[in-house]
Amino acid sequence: MTLFAIKLRPWIAIALALSLAACASSGGPLVSPGPNPAGGDLRIDSEMEWSRYSDRRSQWWTMDGQQLNLLYLIPAVRPGEYIFLGRRQTTRRPDGPFFQPGMRADELRDLIVDGLLAAGLVGVQATDLRPDDFGGREGLRFEMSMTNQAGLKYQGMAAAFEHDDRLALALFMAPSEYYYPRDAAKVARMLDSLRLE
Amino acid sequence: MKAQPCIRLCLATGLLALLTACASRAPVRDIAPGSEPLAGTDEAELWYAMERAEIELKRSPFRVRDPALNDYVRKVACEVANDYCKDLRVYVMNVPQFNASMAPNGMMLVWTGALLRMRDEAELASVLGHEVGHFTAQHSLKQWRRMKDISSLLGAFQLLAYGAGVPDAAMLGALAGYAAIFKYSRDQEREADRLGFAALTGDGYDPQAAVDIWARMLREENTRRYGRPTPIFSSHPETEERLADVRAAAAAVPNTPQERHRDEYRAATRPYLPGWLEAELARRAYDASILVIGELLADAPPEDRGLLTFYLGEAHRRRGRNDDRANAAQLYARAVSMPGVPADAWREHGFALRAAGNTAVARDALQRYLALAPRAEDRAFVQRELDKLGGVP
Numbered sequence: 001m002t003l004f005a006i007k008l009r010p011w012i013a014i015a016l017a018l019s020l021a022a023c024a025s026s027g028g029p030l031v032s033p034g035p036n037p038a039g040g041d042l043r044i045d046s047e048m049e050w051s052r053y054s055d056r057r058s059q060w061w062t063m064d065g066q067q068l069n070l071l072y073l074i075p076a077v078r079p080g081e082y083i084f085l086g087r088r089q090t091t092r093r094p095d096g097p098f099f100q101p102g103m104r105a106d107e108l109r110d111l112i113v114d115g116l117l118a119a120g121l122v123g124v125q126a127t128d129l130r131p132d133d134f135g136g137r138e139g140l141r142f143e144m145s146m147t148n149q150a151g152l153k154y155q156g157m158a159a160a161f162e163h164d165d166r167l168a169l170a171l172f173m174a175p176s177e178y179y180y181p182r183d184a185a186k187v188a189r190m191l192d193s194l195r196l197e
Numbered sequence: 198m199k200a201q202p203c204i205r206l207c208l209a210t211g212l213l214a215l216l217t218a219c220a221s222r223a224p225v226r227d228i229a230p231g232s233e234p235l236a237g238t239d240e241a242e243l244w245y246a247m248e249r250a251e252i253e254l255k256r257s258p259f260r261v262r263d264p265a266l267n268d269y270v271r272k273v274a275c276e277v278a279n280d281y282c283k284d285l286r287v288y289v290m291n292v293p294q295f296n297a298s299m300a301p302n303g304m305m306l307v308w309t310g311a312l313l314r315m316r317d318e319a320e321l322a323s324v325l326g327h328e329v330g331h332f333t334a335q336h337s338l339k340q341w342r343r344m345k346d347i348s349s350l351l352g353a354f355q356l357l358a359y360g361a362g363v364p365d366a367a368m369l370g371a372l373a374g375y376a377a378i379f380k381y382s383r384d385q386e387r388e389a390d391r392l393g394f395a396a397l398t399g400d401g402y403d404p405q406a407a408v409d410i411w412a413r414m415l416r417e418e419n420t421r422r423y424g425r426p427t428p429i430f431s432s433h434p435e436t437e438e439r440l441a442d443v444r445a446a447a448a449a450v451p452n453t454p455q456e457r458h459r460d461e462y463r464a465a466t467r468p469y470l471p472g473w474l475e476a477e478l479a480r481r482a483y484d485a486s487i488l489v490i491g492e493l494l495a496d497a498p499p500e501d502r503g504l505l506t507f508y509l510g511e512a513h514r515r516r517g518r519n520d521d522r523a524n525a526a527q528l529y530a531r532a533v534s535m536p537g538v539p540a541d542a543w544r545e546h547g548f549a550l551r552a553a554g555n556t557a558v559a560r561d562a563l564q565r566y567l568a569l570a571p572r573a574e575d576r577a578f579v580q581r582e583l584d585k586l587g588g589v590p
Contacts, residue, residue, distance in 0.1 A: 095481045106578065110479075128574055129574060130577035148258075150256075
């Protein structure tokens with residue numbers, strides 16, 4: 001029995017579950033080491049092989065399964081769009097984590113962190129926000145730590161840059177135990193190579 | 198042609214009569230302090246499920262593990278629970294909304310969003326008294342039985358209705374069943390409100406504390422432009438009704454005690470205030486946050502006003518509507534002159550000055566930020582902004 005009624009947001013769980021279920025299916029197109037398309041005009045140089053899954057607006061890359069390593073790539077978040085689920089801004093919910101052109105680097109970081117929190121991750125902490133260059137475009141990088149709802153600790157890294165009033169975004173997440181340390185340096189170099197062509 | 202409406206009416210009327218008559222009349226046990234359900238009963242089954250859930254809860258990443266805060270909340274819970282103290286296990290959960298809950302086996306959860314919104318121990322006692330009321334009145338068990346009754350009835354009724362070729366009546370019956378469950382829940386909440394209020398005043402706390410917190414909740418609820426529950430399908434009474442009830446109850450208390458224990462509450466919760474304010478903003482419900490932080494600021498002691506002024510500025514900046522940015526700039530400028538302001542206020546003050554074209558003072562403010570927070574996680578980003586501003590390094 002609670003003091004107040006609790007409002008659940010089932011659409012978050014459903015959308016995530018559907019996305020992740022798609023990733024969990026066996027076998028997607030293989031990403032080979034070298035330059036690769038990452039959706040739209042976005043390109044990234046991979047240092048290892050990945051399985052790739054995609055929908056209309058994003059790509060999900062994994063090596064060992066999405067709960068063990070996940071590289072999430074979105075070539076173009078449009079103005080007013082929710083970065084993770086493509087949910088458009090409405091007048092009913094004007095304060096959500098929606099992208100707007102011209103946001104400061106720390107506002108973009110908050111957008112990503114708040115979006116991950118809204119998607120069900122716990123205690124998302126961002127560190128080392130810093131500027132970076134992505135093929136001549138000014139952008140940002142930062143690292144993250146968080147846990148899933150079962151308490152498993154994860155680490156992550158993010159890269160983002162604005163282009164043509166849209167946001168290109170890459171997120172990598174993996175468990176702190178073994179998987180993140182194993183691949184972090186390689187994935188960091190991959191994020192360095194993000195660019196539009 | 199006229200028979201079908203008659204059948205529908207009869208079925209619907211019959212169902213409503215059954216729902217009214219069929220509330221579980223099974224007696225609940227005498228819940229003496231320290232007692233447990235008898236083995237083999239439905240209550241024992243319910244407790245077992247709750248105990249399994251509690252094992253999971255103990256591992257939850259949402260749990261605040263700091264013993265000092267948990268001990269303090271437990272101490273207040275024990276004051277309103279009296280002899281039932283030994284039946285309670287209190288868990289503070291890092292969830293930035295106003296709520297608390299009580300399981301039938303004595304597992305009590307208190308959310309940090311509730312602790313942020315309270316001003317003193319009397320308000321905390323008011324909320325915990327409500328939860329203890331659920332425990333002593335065995336509401337979960339009664340509600341569980343009620344739901345089982347209604348589910349069985351609905352199943353039989355819908356079978357009959359579909360068999361009789363009146364699917365509309367079956368659907369109407371389902372709606373009536375749900376409405377009956379929710380009404381029962383609302384009645385239990387009203388009873389818990391009464392029990393909580395009695396515990397509050399019985400322990401010598403100021404009854405006005407209950408009025409203050411419900412009035413505050415109503416103001417916050419009124420900032421919501423979406424997600425309001427439909428009264429007939431709501432598990433809780435409307436906040437207006439609860440406020441009116443508690444206000445009447447407080448007015449009827451003779452020789453009103455005045456004890457609020459504000460200093461004790463602040464000492465126990467102050468270390469968490471910055472983190473709770475960050476979590477509040479991360480909800481991205483800025484109309485509510487502006488109200489919550491603004492009211493906290495109005496009630497705050499001088500040493501907390503710098504912190505709260507900064508976060509009020511943050512809520513305005515992040516909302517970013519109309520003149521929010523200008524309001525934020527004014528709040529940052531005010532905050533940096535106050536004691537206890539976080540270093541982040543200098544960063545935001547610097548960015549606001551830069552946006553206003555005051556380059557030289559903006560540079561000073563950003564440098565002040567980096568001096569106060571030499572290991573700031575966004576140091577590289579701020580340094581780049583400083584480089585763009587030019588001037589003397």
